[in-house]
Amino acid sequence: MNKFPVALAALLSASLVVSAKDYVLHSFKKIQLSDKFWCEGANFGDFNHDAKMDIVSGPYWYEGPEFKKRHEYYPAMQTFKKKNADGQETTIEGFEGALGANNTYSDNFFAFTYDFNKDGWDDILILGFPGEISAWYENPKGREGHWQKHVVLDVTDNESPTFVDITGDGKPEIVCSSKGSYGYAEPDWNDPARPWKWHAISPNNNYHKFTHGMGVGDVNGDGKLDLLEKDGWWEQPKSLAGDPLWKCHKFAFNPNSHGGAQMYAYDVNGDGLNDVITSFAAHGYGLVWYEQLKRDDEITFTQHVILDTEQKPSPNKYGVTFSQLHAVDLIDIDGDGLKDIVTGKRYWAHGAHGDPDPNAPAVLYWFKLVRNKDKSVDFIPHLIDNDSGVGTQVVAGDFTGDKKPDIVVGNKKGTFVFVHETKKVSKDEWEKAQPKERTQ
Numbered sequence: 001m002n003k004f005p006v007a008l009a010a011l012l013s014a015s016l017v018v019s020a021k022d023y024v025l026h027s028f029k030k031i032q033l034s035d036k037f038w039c040e041g042a043n044f045g046d047f048n049h050d051a052k053m054d055i056v057s058g059p060y061w062y063e064g065p066e067f068k069k070r071h072e073y074y075p076a077m078q079t080f081k082k083k084n085a086d087g088q089e090t091t092i093e094g095f096e097g098a099l100g101a102n103n104t105y106s107d108n109f110f111a112f113t114y115d116f117n118k119d120g121w122d123d124i125l126i127l128g129f130p131g132e133i134s135a136w137y138e139n140p141k142g143r144e145g146h147w148q149k150h151v152v153l154d155v156t157d158n159e160s161p162t163f164v165d166i167t168g169d170g171k172p173e174i175v176c177s178s179k180g181s182y183g184y185a186e187p188d189w190n191d192p193a194r195p196w197k198w199h200a201i202s203p204n205n206n207y208h209k210f211t212h213g214m215g216v217g218d219v220n221g222d223g224k225l226d227l228l229e230k231d232g233w234w235e236q237p238k239s240l241a242g243d244p245l246w247k248c249h250k251f252a253f254n255p256n257s258h259g260g261a262q263m264y265a266y267d268v269n270g271d272g273l274n275d276v277i278t279s280f281a282a283h284g285y286g287l288v289w290y291e292q293l294k295r296d297d298e299i300t301f302t303q304h305v306i307l308d309t310e311q312k313p314s315p316n317k318y319g320v321t322f323s324q325l326h327a328v329d330l331i332d333i334d335g336d337g338l339k340d341i342v343t344g345k346r347y348w349a350h351g352a353h354g355d356p357d358p359n360a361p362a363v364l365y366w367f368k369l370v371r372n373k374d375k376s377v378d379f380i381p382h383l384i385d386n387d388s389g390v391g392t393q394v395v396a397g398d399f400t401g402d403k404k405p406d407i408v409v410g411n412k413k414g415t416f417v418f419v420h421e422t423k424k425v426s427k428d429e430w431e432k433a434q435p436k437e438r439t440q
Contacts, residue, residue, distance in 0.1 A: 023430035026334055028384045028407065028418035033057065033067050035414040037097025038076070039106050040346075041327075041393025042410030045113030045122035047071075047139060053399035055408055056111050056124050057415040058094070065400060067417060073124065073137055073147045080104070097412030103351025105129060109392050111410070112163040114172060116150075116192040123147075125163060127156050127174070131209035134174055134185070138193070150193040153178065153185045157209040159282065159326075159392060160262045164216050166225045167240060175216055175227065180204040182214075182227055182234060201227060201234055201246040212258050212282045217265025219249075219274055219292075220299060228276060230259035251301055253290060257281040257309075261392070262328045266339055268369065269377050276301060279325035279343060280309045283355045287325055287343065287367075289379075306341075306367060306379045313357065317437045320381045322363050323356045324349045327390035331397070331405050333366045333420075341367040341379060344390040348412050362389030362413060380435055388416045 038058025047054045052064040059076040063069045080096040081089045096104040110127035114136075117123070121139035124147070128134065134156045137147035153174055161176030166184050173184040174196070181200040188194060213230035220226070224236040227246065230253050234246040253276060254260055260279035268275040273292040280286025286309035290301035307321060308314035315321045326346035333340040344364035349355055363386050367379035384407070391411035399406050404420040425433075 023425050023427050024334075025423045025425050025430065025433055026382070027421050027423070029421055030385055030388070031067060031417045031419065032388075033062050033070075033415040033417065034060075035099060036092070036094035037099070037104075037106060037412045037414065038078075038094050039108035039111065039410040039415075040391030040412075041108070041110040041127075041395070042391075042408045042415055043111040043113055043124075043393075043395050044397065044399040044408055045124070047122055047124075048142065049121060053401070055399070055415070055417060056113065057408075057410040058106070058108055061124070062415075071144070074149065075146060078106075095412075098347060098414075101352065103348065103354065107132065109159075110161060110163075111393070112172075114163070116187070118189075125174075127161050127163075127176075130157055130159055131155060136192075152187065152192075152194075152196040153198070154195070155179050155209075157207060157211065158214050159210060159212050159259075160214040162214070162216060162262070164225075166216050166227070166236075168224060176214070177207040177209075177211060180206045182207065182229065199240075199243050201236075202248065203245060213254055213260045213263055213278060215263030215265070215278070217263070217274060217276075219265050219276070221272075221274060226265070228253075228263040228265065228278075230254040230257075230263075233276075249299065251290075253278060253288075253301075254280055257284065257286070260286075260328075261326050261343075264328070264330045266330060269375060270371050271375075277328070277330060277341060279328055280307075281311065282326040282346075283324055283349055284311045285309065285314070285321065285323050285325075285356065286311075287328075287341070287379075304377075311356065315438070316381075318381050318435050319438050320365070322360060324358070325390075326392050327394040329394050329396045329407075333396070333405055334368060335404070338369045338371065340369050341365075342394055342396045342407060343367070344384075344388070344394065344409075346391060346411065347389045361386040362411075364388050364390065364394075364407070364409065364418070382435065384418055385416075388413055388418075 042057035044053045054064045055062045060070045095106045112125040125136040134153040135151045157177040175184045182202040183200040185196040187196045215228040227234040232250040263278040265274040276290040287307035324346040329342040347362035364384040370378045396405045407418040409416045
């Protein structure tokens, strides 16, 4: 029987940050848009052109700011049957997730939004099941019905692909592996509905479609974005003309692990060098950051543990432990100028009997980055929720327009938005709400 630790339950109280004058509690209002399993990632954009952000999750988009009215933009055909206690069967829409008993997967793993055809309306990009297509759906500009689908990449591999401007031209690309190589898919922006051009940055090393752990960031500080993966990083050359192969710098970011989730290059400790943040095992335990060091003018890293990498429940000094950290985002939650980590548990990533502790509470956390005077750092855990978690994607951003990051999740438990709220309190109330280190 899984029990929710008391130490974690205590963290359900509002998270917080203090400024020079004000004591402020940060909390998140949970809104469940659906309990159906349609996807492993969700996002936000303005799909009806009313200057209010909407949510996209699976085949539906939900009108903001209430998110109550939904619209189907591609066919929602999937259903499954559930046998009731009386022996009768009930048909439930979506893929079989937390409402069922068997392990299944959706065909929708990541959602991104962008105005691809430059008509002023946000379109939707969906990266499907690993090894399958990526396609964007063209916003019909207010007309009801299904959106026109444009398949732009026939094989999208890796379990943490992304959509980001890796080339530095001001326009985003799909960054992933495909047919054995790492690289990026770039549209012809004069005709983005046509298949996008694939640019391999690595040799064909036969990377598997289910390879875990990937990200994009400027590792060496040259102003160009590099590609991070579980076995090292690929350095972007000075020029991309002619599609040169990028230089590989080997480093085991996930030793003795199949790999984590999204990876980020960020100066954690403020020493001017970009470090690496990632989950340690997407289907196990561990959250880490790697401090960048220079040895003989070469870049190397040393590991710092946020959540224990031992592959069993091992609470950290705040009493926090959970498995299946299959999605990570990095954003300044509390407005102190430092980026914080957003992550959680991907519930039933391999079903009710797969992976360590699959039926434990589906937690969602943000970890506050604190730089201490002795130049050490801490990531203080703040529990957002214990019955949602993450998918293969978790997205943090301001979709309410109040300049505070909110969070959206799509996974086997459904679709959730977490609206960021703040409250000024007394010093005493603030201190009582702070996560506490465990006493030995």
